[in-house]
Amino acid sequence: MAAKKQDDGNTKKRKRLDTKTRESPSNSKTSNLTASKKHKPHSLAKDTKQQKPILTGRERRLQAKELADARKKKRKRHYTLEQELARLWEKMRRHEIAKEDRAKLVTEAVQKMKGKIPEIAGSHISSRVLQTCVKHCSQSERDAVFEELSPHFLNLAYNAYAVHLVKKMLDNASKKQLAGFISTLHGHVAPLLRHMVGSVVVEHAYELANAAQKQELLLELYSTELQLFKDLVSLKESRLLDVMSKLKLQKGSVLRHMTSVIQPILEKGIVDHSILHRVLLEYFSIADKSSVTDIIQQLSSPLIVRMIGTRDGAKIGTLCVKYGNAKERKKIIKGLKGHVDKTAYHQYGCMVLVCILSVVDDTKLITKVIIRELQSVLKELVLDKNGRRPLLQLLHPNSSRYFSPDDLATLSLSIPSLSLKDQSEAGSLTETTKVSLGENESEEDMAVDEVNKDKISVDDSDLAESGKKDPLVRRQELLIKSGLADSLLDVCIESVGELLRSNFGKEILYEVATGGSDGIMRPTLDDKINSLHNAVASLAAMPKPADSQEEHVLENFHSSRTIRKLILDCPNFASTLWEKAFKGKSELWAHGHSCKIVSAFLESPDTKVQKLVGKELQPLIDRGILKNLKLKEQANQ
Template identity: 80%
Template structure:
């Protein structure tokens, strides 16, 4: 019998041929496939490795699901988001309940009793959890509404619950509004307690965009002593540790240093470390920062002051001039900045000129710029061009008229209060001393050069050399009032720019409205008299004469009982303006007499118009007196008018 071959998995089995004498049954079992044992299919195919073997097949669902509609997808996404919020937020369900109550309580038409019930219900739900939910944008709004409309007892309870957490809440973008609302409704004792909690944290809060809002709000609500307490912490570490060292008598930093004997250098270093991070972050909107900067200018040396002025001479200044102290800083920047920095300031104001002119404090910054900046082309291009479209509204506004009046009559006490004139004349001690030292050194150099030149034979050299020393060597900071002659600067800004011509056109067109206005009449008076120093003469003499005739024709109109407005000679404002014009402008007095008063003086010699008639007798101009003498003498003799002595001619 032949030997068996090794069975290979890749080959089929060979059929065995039965030999003679073998078992026929066994041979039949190999021959008959129907009776042979079944062989598994795996034995017929090669084995696969475990890595490539597929798992048992799962029967697939052959039924296709219908695609979800847009509404169903949104609902499914909403449910998923709700589930995530519930896991992430601890008081999510409470916030939803509060939001539902808030929608009811904040309605305008709701009754007070119903709102009070809703507020009480909301506060009961929040009790014990207020500090935790105050940082949520939903719950913080609900709390603000509750604090606004709740009773004083409920408000006090909320305040006490929030008291230990005020500092942490002050840094949150949502809860900061709740803190401000609590301060608005706080009693004096509660406000004092809140300010005491800020001790040691004023500087860090001011460096934070959100926290600085809380400090500023507390500063605005504080009395003088509390303001001093907040400010003193920013001056030195000693004052931060011992708050009772400073009293109200030492409100200025210089007085504090002299009384306590503090080291000036240490104070400057501490204030610099406080101020610099604030300016780097651009947090310059708050009045407490403006006050600190002014105090810093009063004690700091030249280099420190110039560094701060360079940082502030930028578009940041627009955000500062909305406060009284901020406007002072803007004035100082315009005064002491060099040409490059002044250009930055003016360009930063571009687009905000009209709004600034109408502002109570911002208008003073414009007044200062018009008074000190020598680059009149830039001032005309940016400032004057933006003022011209709103010129009529500016003339009629209390603040808007001031930049115009500054050009017509600079630093006049009739148009600026003593406090405003003090702000316009403010200076920085260290930089003023620098200007004085520069001036004195230039004078000494000039005297030395003149003495040397006298000994020289060549007189031409003696004339040339002093002119070399007239210009200062250090031009980093120019003189406070600029180098250009003030009258020349005014001429370029008024006449060359066309502003004066526009002013005259508006005064002629709106003469009735302006002369009866409390503020417009002052601009009309200055324009009609030609401005201080006669700056509008002789260039605009023709239009000034037209304005005189317009006022005279208005005065020549007969009285009318049906008219709603008083006659221009009897109106409270216009009669006084016309009187001043008669006294100060002889040409106007002659025009008014010839066109309106001549032959009618007796009818106007009573009431408010009597002041106008008497002004002709008081006129310092002999021609005017001679003009009216004949008609006025009967009125004086009959006692209708008093014999007035002529006034001295005013020098404008």
């Protein structure tokens, strides 16, 4: 059986082989034909390759460039013109070029662009050429470019490249041209402010505008009626409340319009512009509690850092700090992290730091974020006009000696709907507004006022405009426990001569030497304060220089006045200074600027100081070298 199976298997194998053999001739023919067909195109391709010239790398690049230029010519209408302008621009923008040669190149470029300026102004190349031409061309050429562009300014304001050209045109525009441009913005201010590029144009126009033109731009954002009829208000009514009372505008409609303008801008994060800051301040003056709280919540983030660079922006920042809750204040402080030194040096931003140090109760967070950054640049801050203000606020809060009336007004700003002081005034204002509006007020506005009235009557114990912590305790934690006072004393001792002669540093040194207001530094840092007194006295005890260009500390304009003030206000310092620098030498310093210092010993309110110096200074008074101003004032009275 096994043999039979083996035979059957061999038979099947033979049959398969025979079948393959029979089919093989036809297969071989087919394969030959296919091979011949394949071989023929291959040979043709080889011949074609041999016919093409071999190009070098440079030739291939030139060929590719020509193809790209051909495509760009089809796609861009003014491609050739742009290339010509770019070549001219490379010559005219050089610093070493003569004015006459540049003027010729500019004139040539303007002639080439004439009639096509609006079409090419949006190109990243042509817009730069136009900016250079506008900067260096003659006034007649500039006027011609302005006239050609004026119908297209709105469209160009939305273009990322043309916006720089529009700004350059406004910088070089005449008063009449600027007024014409601002009039073209009428009806388009709000849409432009919602656009990242367009908002830059509105802000630039707002900065260049006069008071009447600024008001024209602002009124459009207040109400639909004012957007349609811009000549209803005169320049006298600059505040929104005055405009509303004069025109008897409905409060509800004004609030709705302003909310529809402000909210999209804030959602997009376009908060850098001073025109928006002004609008927000006016909005705060009329908005109800919930609306203001929503805005403060939106702004209490790193966004606030971008706002405090303007006068009104700093006011918004202080209001957010004063009326924000603990969570929102924490966000504001954390948002300042890494920007504290720059903010401290800024003219307006420093007032936000002053407000934080005066209001926020979380002293640990302030120490960690703000005080630590201030300590790293302490000497620079002490000598800076703006940088010293946060330090002076801790040493002597709200002093009119160091803060201008505008600064103090910024710190005392309030929001009527949130202020505890203005709650009753807001209620009476609502009643007055109703009486003034009379029959013209709609039922809807009356409903809004009723809601606001209810909100005013709600318990506002959570509002802490100046913090819930005792101000003296807060100052001690920020100044003493944080180590800031210790660092300040080190800086004052190390740089005593420089600070005394500095217009701004002398004030920090004076406050530190007296121990701050209320003697806040006295109990814990007496030893270091005495060391500072000795440092000043040692400097004053140095002999008068003969030929040195640097004035002696007792004769310098700033230092002599600071030392005089310290003698009058700090008896300990006066005694130290007399013993080290003036005892036995008073007649030497009784002339020039230093004579005021010698006289200050006689005018000191401390009797111990008067007794200490009386014997030596009385002969100088008798001889007429010194004048006791205190006795003279008493005699006049």
